[in-house]
Amino acid sequence: MSYDHQKIEVEARKKWAGLSLYECNLTDDSKEPYYLLCEFPYPSGDLHTGHWYAFAVTDIYARMLRARGKNVLFPIGFDAFGLPAENAAIRNGVDPAKWTLANIERMKAQLNAMGVSFDWSKEVVACDPSYYHWTQWLFIKLFEHELAERREAPVKWCPKDQTVLANEQVIDGHCERCGTEVEEKRLTQWFLKITQYAERLLKNLETLPWREEIKEAQRAWIGKSGGAYLDFEVRAKSGHRMSTLGSIRVFTTRPDTLYGATYLVLAPEHPLVQEITSSKFEIPNKDQIEKYINETKKKTERGRSENKEKTGVKLEGVVAVNPATKEEIPVYLADYVLNSYGTGAIMAVPAHDERDYEFAKKFDLPIREVIEPLFIKMIGSDAVRPELPLVERRAVVAVVKHATEEKYLVLKWKKNDWQGFVVGGIDDGEDAIATGIREVHEETGYKHLRFVKNIGGRIHSQFYHEVKQQNRYAHFDVVYFELIDEARDEISEEEKALHEVVWIAKEEVSKHVASDEDMAFIWERLQTSDLYTGDGILSNSGEFTGRDSEEAMWDIVAAVGGERTTNYRLRDWLVSRQRYWGCPIPIVYDPQGTPHAVPAEHLPWLLPTDVDFTPTGSAPLASSMELKERVTGLFGEGWTPEYDTLDTFVDSSWYFTRYLDPKDSQKFSDPAMMKKWLPVKRYSGGSEHTTMHLLYARFFTMALYDLSLVPVEEPFEERYNRGIILGPDGAKMSKSKGNVINPDELVGKYGADAVRVYLAFIGPYNEPGSYPWNLDGVVSTRRFLDRVARLVGRAEGPPMSKHGPRAKDIGGPHMDVGLTMSHIERALAQAAKKVAEDGDRFKFNTGIAALMSLLNELEKAKQVSKQAVRDLVIMLAPFAPHLAEHLWAKLAEGESPDASDASRESVHQQPWPTYEPALLVSELATVVVQVGGKRRGEITLAPDASEAEALEAALALPAVSTALADKQPSRTIYVPGRILNLVP
């Protein structure tokens, strides 16, 4: 027997509509407030699986919290400005407003069909003038406090469509609509100064109880790096002499490598480039430079980084002076340097930076090593012993290649298992090559070596020398030899006893030297390049040579008059959009072109409707006569409107405050309600909003907090990112793959409740995983709901009022043996606890599992009290709201209506089942008996049985005595109610 989901869904919704169950009374102080928030959707018109997952599952928690006595605010609205409406207008000539509002109506109906308990009385719609009135008002507040400003910035421009493109409309550097190559154009645009808040946005993350990965993503996005500004004098040729032209300021995180800076690189957009090329100075390759700058302009910043091959051009006739070495070094333009980060200029240190290295190799620039690696052994038997002094030694590592084969010489030390290349101390007056030859001869007998090269510079190593029993601080030269022939002298017995000489094939060497960090480093360096990007000991660095690079870094900055500073990857937030369907920027310009905020009495600053959407090369609002006339009428001749609209992320940066006072025409929100309800207790959303939306909303709140407009600095106390639902094939759902599951179809077939329960049951909600959609899963959750319906059908027992006897008091003679009423009571208590607790952690999958277990117990019982079934239905109600409502009514059939329950007509008004805490402690516990950690049996005891009792019971088990072989355990570990481990 199966319930008729379509019928009961319609009936339930009819009932709820009459009761206004979900409307939150914001001013009710009798209950604890709980603000549960879902990201408001874009009204695309279709509710897809992702929406179901986002809203239906979060709704379970909203309903659960209401049952548990909280005053729950669970609002919803629409993020209704945005590109799709405008695209529809361009394609089909429909009015974006009409298109959007029609979609909203359709989505509302779909949302209600999910059985979601949103409080529609708080609804906000971002494109409604009553909402964007306050988006504009808040923007003006930011403008008045100089947190919004105008600046020139590039936009992506499609020359064929004559239109500005949003970043997401640029596919691989081409226009998504016509495929034309995208160009960059500079326009004066509005920015919000989020960078001023970079440090606070970063700092506050420490105190937010969010998942580490969400915080980490935000940290990466903010991208803080400490470093210094250093100034390089620039000289250029004028006539026959070089004369000073000024200085170039660079930003570097590695001022310790300054002595290795062998050239400078400027971003092609760097202001000095313009200055130099247009000045009287002689730049022989001016044409070449201009050509390069133009080529760069065509590329988007993205395109510049996609082409990994380094490009650039030398600024001929210009040199810079390295402030440390006083050397003249060349200056290049290259697009691997971005004008928007740091100062748009870098000092290039090819020996210690990967990108500079690549560039230097390509343009044949000098590579000067100034950092030598230092290895300090921290673990193992050769770890430095802190109590002993360090003994410094000059030494050599000799890497020797076999004469005829691709094999390398490795020594295996017998005493301590160490293996590596030949190592030896340099004697007085000896050079590294001679030392290498001598050591190889002494230790291996080979006598004909050909010196090939030094590998990199010196390396330094601190370790404990086990044979010599002292701490060593060795400074190694690394020399590479090839064997000329295999001629070999006999080696001394003494050396033979120390180590074994082996030849290792090239591929195997890394395995043999892996255990020793410096040997592994040497081998790696021989195989690849002489690039080293780590810290270490300074070399070739004048007075700083020999010092630790990290420790000497700020002294070097001071010595050249540099300035310590911090840089952020985060850029100011560009909010101007050359679009129609967005919030108009409430700014007008006076005849001199100075921007002024539209006075508050003229807000909302309405979006004009007489607009031509056909792309003409200027912003759509520029075509509105009404807007022009409005401005002239209000402010006078010569005044002009701002034609850009705001990024939709601005709309969504404050909507959660509007829910607290959605209809207010006097202020953006109510201060008392904000004080009571903010921050949002739990914010449920998608991981795609981890950086942009979440960071923007945090910035907005922080800025408004500073302006005393909101009472909290951080808007969201908890943030839960949901996983994603994949297609049945395990791939991301997409129309082109044909693996899209349409929820409507399943809802029609199995009912909204079965789909809700399935989505909740599929896995933990708040983990970043992804779950393939499995059709059988919906069938199985429907089966579970059918079983509950059947159980209600056979429920018996005396009618129970709220104040009547609890189930345990009415046990009586018809109980099944072993399934006493108290057994059922226990099962109910455990479920009530677990479902609530798992709900708090958004682990609805195990919550449902607990309900299924409870159902299994109730089904096993021959007689089930109505009270027990009622409790089950109440706990099921958040998951399957329609069915629970139906079953609740069925359970009440034939009972005389109790006056005191008039307000509890719906199952969704019922309190969560309560239970005696004592019921959670079972009478008997199964204790596992282990012998030596292996399971040998189990005993059943009272949960608080003593160790002696447990031991006695355990020793009575044959398997235990066999395993003990009649010996007494030397030790016993007893965890009451869990385990008894006997250690022989």
Place this chain on the structure above:
RNA sequence: GCCCAGGUGGCGUAAUGGUAAACGCGCAAGAUUGAGGUUCUUGUGGAGCAAUCCGUGGAGGUUCAAGUCCUCUCCUGGGCACCA
């Protein structure tokens, strides 16, 4: 390349350091049924007749005891990415 999160039956997954696989799907056998479906019962990690042994990506380690803690490693997913 760098950073983060994960790897557990045929599948989704569950396990405060304490019986690995709860709950469900699938599968198998049986009961009910005129048949199919539904429903119900039982079984279901691997090897073995059994006692028992082996099992949480792999290799080590800590512990009386490790899926869980530590080290290394491989794989998958996500974020960032020429950010100086």
